[in-house]
Amino acid sequence: MALNKLHGLTYLCSSLMKNTSGLHTSVAALQKWKVGKINHIAIATPDIEKTAALYRDVLGAKVSDKHPQPDHGVYTVFVELGDTKIELLNPLGDKSPIQNFLNKNKNGGMHHICLEVDNIKEAIEDLKAKNMRFLSDEPVIGAHGNLVIFLHPKDCNGTMVELEEV
Template sequence: MFSFGAASIRSSIITSRTFSTSALSGLLGKLNHVAIACPDLEKASGFYKKLGANVSEAFPQKEHGVYTVFINLGNSKIELLHPLGEKSPIATFLQKNKDGGIHHVCIEVRDINEAIKTVKALGIRTIGDEAKIGAHGKPVIFLHPKDCLGVLTELEQA
């Protein structure tokens, strides 16, 4: 059985703060969004609308090969992704995951170029060599999932 007394919780909080001295300390900000690939964008949007969420219209992102729908949660977002064209990376994802699923997480950084230099220096591979403009109109870069605990990770300049 686990014991979570006040002293134990304080100790855990203090211990977790020691991790902020890592190389990415000061670079990583808040969770911006979790992106979910959807085989049926209308159905997925409807699900969040039924829950009372603030759901955007679908936006075509031709340069990324996706349609996006943004669900504003106040402190972060959910980004629904649906293929736009046959060469869409989301189409490839949905071929492997017929029901859809979490595609990536996005974390804000204060300086995308500094973040790219830092992750590369740490041996974390990026997908592409430099930032591109993402769906929110801000510079982004993706980190290879094999270097990020199996999770495709997007860094977005805040």
């Protein structure tokens, strides 16, 4: 009888482990998006020509021309560094989304990092289910022509994280 009980318990444990293992596989299979590489690091600057010259003339990196992005309220300059970019940002217009940051950081500084995702719709749905908040309800077309959305910095330990579908 004691042996029967032990056998029953072993069977129960074995079944539970199988079910738990199966559950993990199902959850992993259900996640319909993946995070990829760092697309860029954005640095806000009050003087984009001066900062572009630092990366081009002093550090010797490949630096793009300055591009106005009126839909995003910024000028951009891209610094190519291997597989990742630095995106220099300077305010364009009265309602630039980086003006407040530059008011607090007069010399400029690191503004956000952008992580690539393979499916932004699935990422948003999954992250909302994990109680993550976003700075907008829906993704928008970003400076590179791809869908982007910002996570709330309060949910990312003080760092502004942008997701970009690539």
